[in-house]
Amino acid sequence: MTEQSSWMAKRLADAAELQDFLRTAGTLTLADRRTLVQQALVLIEQNYVHLPLKVAMHAVNPVQRLRLLGLRLSRQTETSMDPEWRFHAELASIFHSIRDLHTNYLLPVPFSGKIAYLPFQIEEYYAGEERRYLVTRVVAGHGTPPFGPGVEVTHWNGVPIDRAVDVNAARFAGSNPAASHSRGLQSLTIRPLRTHVPPDEEWVVLTYVDSSGITQELRAKWRITENLPPFVNADELTTAAMAQGLDLGTDEIGRAVKMLYVPQAVTTLETADVAELTTAPAAPGADVPTSMPGVFRARSVVTPSGTFGHLRVFTFNVNDPDGFVAEFVRLAELLPQNGLILDVRGNGGGHIFASEFLLQTLTPNVITPEPAQFITTPLNGRICAQHEQNPTGQIDLGPWCPSMRQALETGSVYSGGFSITPADGANAIGQRYHGPVVLITDARCYSATDIFSAGFQDHKIGPVIGVDDNTGAGGANVWTHELLKLLLELPEPAAGSPYLPLPGQASMRVAIRRTVRVQDLAGTPVEDLGVVPDHRHRMTRADLLQDNADLLRLAGRLLAELPVRRLDVELGGTTGELQLVLRTSLLDRADVYLDGRPRLTVDLTQDELTVDVPGLAAAGVIRVEGFHEGRLVAARTLTT
Known part of the structure; x- marks a missing residue:
C-alpha cells in the first residue's frame, strides 16, 4: 500500500458515526444566529442577481422568509431559542428555495470541511422506458457478498427507490427537473455538510436484488469524515476567486468521490510532479498520463465506429487557467486525431477563464466570451465604483460602472453586459485540435461548465450528447461573503460597509453577475434554462457496469459521420x-x-x-x- 493510500485508508477508518459527530455541534449563540440572518438578507436583497428571475419562475420569497426568521429570533432568548440543528435547517431551506446552487448558506464548524456518506454509490439506468437503480461502487472493505457493484436497488427505507429519489430531490436546489432529480439521487449516499444539513436518519435500510435474483436487505450507517481540500481559496482577492463559476456542492462531492472510490487520483496540489510524461501517441484502449489527475483523464477508446480520443474534464476549479489549457492541449494532441469525445459530466465548474479559454482549441472561429451583468442595486453600485480603476490590480469593474450609474435614471434592472473572461485570452492560441469533437453533458454540469457547454453549442463546435434533458443551468459568477466584505475594505475601507464577520467560520455565497449566451441565442440567460443537448442518451446497464459502453458507441457513431480535417x-x-x-x-x-x-x-x-x-x-x-x-x-x- 502506498503512503497516500495508507493515509486515505486511515482517514476513512477514523470516520465517526453520525450520532457521535452531532454531539460536537451546537455552539452558535443567539447573537450569532441574528448576525447570520441579517447578513443573508444583505446578500439576497442587495447582491443577488437572479432574485427577480427566481421570484417569477419559482414563486418564492426568500427576503420575506429571512425577515420572518429574524423576527422569530428577536423574540427568543438564550434559554428559549430553538435547537441549533433547527436553525441551520431553516436557514438552509430558505437558500435552497431559490433553486440556485451558486447561492448557499455554508454551515459553520464542526460541519465545514466534513462529508456524510454511506459506503456505496447508486446510479440510474433505463431498461426501455423504466428507470432503474444500481449500486456501482462500494468503499473498500465495506462490501460483503452478495452486496456489491451490480446489485439492483428497489427500496430505500421501505420507499420505492424512484419515489425516494424524488422526495430527496425536493429538499435540494436543482433549478430544473433534470437537475433536481440528479441531485436527489446523488445526495442519497453522499452529502457535503458545508452545503447540506446532516441526514435526519442515523442509518438507512436498502432493499436490493442480488445477482441470483434474491431480494436482500442491507442496513448502513451514515458516517462522517474530513473531505479533501479544494485547490482554490474563494475568499481571497485573486483572479481565480473573482472569476468563480462553481457549484460548491458538486465540487465537494467530486473530491469526496475520489477519496472514497479512486484514491489513486487524489492530489493535494493542482498539478502533480510527474517525472516522465509520455510524448508518444496513445495506443488503442490506453490512458495518457497527466500532470493534473484530479482534473483530467485522457485515453484512447475503441468503439464499433473506430478508435477515438476520450478526454474527461472533471473540474474547471483551478488557479492557473493557462496551465489548465496547456495540459488539455498536450493530452488532446496525444490522442487520436480523427475524433475527440469531450466528457464534462459531473463537472461543477470553477474558473470561468479556464472554461472559455478552452473553447478556442477546438474551433477555427473567434470565441466570443459570454457577457455578464450585475443587478443594479445601490450596494452593487458602491462595489463597482470602489473598483472602477482596478486599484488592487485584481479586478476591474470599470466597464460596468456607467450603466450602474445610469440605472437610477433609466430604471434598468440589470447593468450592461461585459465579459468576465478577457477576449484576447479566449483567442490567444487558437485551434489546436482539428478532428471532429462531440461533447457529453449531464444535469450535474453547472456554472463554468454550463458556460463552456453553451459556448461549445453557440460556436457550433460539434454535437452535444446529453445523458439528461439539459445541463444544471447555473449561469452566473459567484462571490463569497468574505470576498464581498474584502471588496469594500480594499484598497481603503469604505464607510458604513454592511458586511460583518460571520461567526463560527460560517460563510455564504451569492450569484453576483449573471451570464447570457452569444451568437444565435444572444441575450438568453443560462440560469434555470441550461443547455439542451442535440442528442439525448439514456444511460444503460452496460454504461454503468461496462465503462460507458453504449454512450461511447453513440459518440463514436456521431464522430464517424463528421469530416476529419x-x-x-x-x-x-x-x-x-x-x-x-x-x-x-x-x-x-x-x-x-x-x-x-x-x-x-x-x-x-x-x-x-x-x-x-x-x-x-x-x-x-x-x-x-x-x-x-x-x-x-x-x-x-x-x-x-
Whole structure:
C-alpha cells in the first residue's frame, strides 16, 4: 500500500458515526444566529442577481422568509431559542428555495470541511422506458457478498427507490427537473455538510436484488469524515476567486468521490510532479498520463465506429487557467486525431477563464466570451465604483460602472453586459485540435461548465450528447461573503460597509453577475434554462457496469459521420525570407495572416504545399485559416 493510500485508508477508518459527530455541534449563540440572518438578507436583497428571475419562475420569497426568521429570533432568548440543528435547517431551506446552487448558506464548524456518506454509490439506468437503480461502487472493505457493484436497488427505507429519489430531490436546489432529480439521487449516499444539513436518519435500510435474483436487505450507517481540500481559496482577492463559476456542492462531492472510490487520483496540489510524461501517441484502449489527475483523464477508446480520443474534464476549479489549457492541449494532441469525445459530466465548474479559454482549441472561429451583468442595486453600485480603476490590480469593474450609474435614471434592472473572461485570452492560441469533437453533458454540469457547454453549442463546435434533458443551468459568477466584505475594505475601507464577520467560520455565497449566451441565442440567460443537448442518451446497464459502453458507441457513431480535417503548419527555408509548409486534408484554400494583416491566399491543390510568404522573416504571430467551399473550417496559430 502506498503512503497516500495508507493515509486515505486511515482517514476513512477514523470516520465517526453520525450520532457521535452531532454531539460536537451546537455552539452558535443567539447573537450569532441574528448576525447570520441579517447578513443573508444583505446578500439576497442587495447582491443577488437572479432574485427577480427566481421570484417569477419559482414563486418564492426568500427576503420575506429571512425577515420572518429574524423576527422569530428577536423574540427568543438564550434559554428559549430553538435547537441549533433547527436553525441551520431553516436557514438552509430558505437558500435552497431559490433553486440556485451558486447561492448557499455554508454551515459553520464542526460541519465545514466534513462529508456524510454511506459506503456505496447508486446510479440510474433505463431498461426501455423504466428507470432503474444500481449500486456501482462500494468503499473498500465495506462490501460483503452478495452486496456489491451490480446489485439492483428497489427500496430505500421501505420507499420505492424512484419515489425516494424524488422526495430527496425536493429538499435540494436543482433549478430544473433534470437537475433536481440528479441531485436527489446523488445526495442519497453522499452529502457535503458545508452545503447540506446532516441526514435526519442515523442509518438507512436498502432493499436490493442480488445477482441470483434474491431480494436482500442491507442496513448502513451514515458516517462522517474530513473531505479533501479544494485547490482554490474563494475568499481571497485573486483572479481565480473573482472569476468563480462553481457549484460548491458538486465540487465537494467530486473530491469526496475520489477519496472514497479512486484514491489513486487524489492530489493535494493542482498539478502533480510527474517525472516522465509520455510524448508518444496513445495506443488503442490506453490512458495518457497527466500532470493534473484530479482534473483530467485522457485515453484512447475503441468503439464499433473506430478508435477515438476520450478526454474527461472533471473540474474547471483551478488557479492557473493557462496551465489548465496547456495540459488539455498536450493530452488532446496525444490522442487520436480523427475524433475527440469531450466528457464534462459531473463537472461543477470553477474558473470561468479556464472554461472559455478552452473553447478556442477546438474551433477555427473567434470565441466570443459570454457577457455578464450585475443587478443594479445601490450596494452593487458602491462595489463597482470602489473598483472602477482596478486599484488592487485584481479586478476591474470599470466597464460596468456607467450603466450602474445610469440605472437610477433609466430604471434598468440589470447593468450592461461585459465579459468576465478577457477576449484576447479566449483567442490567444487558437485551434489546436482539428478532428471532429462531440461533447457529453449531464444535469450535474453547472456554472463554468454550463458556460463552456453553451459556448461549445453557440460556436457550433460539434454535437452535444446529453445523458439528461439539459445541463444544471447555473449561469452566473459567484462571490463569497468574505470576498464581498474584502471588496469594500480594499484598497481603503469604505464607510458604513454592511458586511460583518460571520461567526463560527460560517460563510455564504451569492450569484453576483449573471451570464447570457452569444451568437444565435444572444441575450438568453443560462440560469434555470441550461443547455439542451442535440442528442439525448439514456444511460444503460452496460454504461454503468461496462465503462460507458453504449454512450461511447453513440459518440463514436456521431464522430464517424463528421469530416476529419487537417491543418499542420511548419516554418521552412534556411536563408532570406522564410516559407510555410502546409499539410492539409479536406481543405481547398488557405489564407495567411501575419500580426493580424493578410499576407497570402493560396489554393490547396495538394495535401502538402510549401509557400513563400512576403514579410515572414519578421518575427510575429502567424495565423493560417483553412477553408472548404468558402467556409472557415480550420485554423492554426504560431509565433515566429
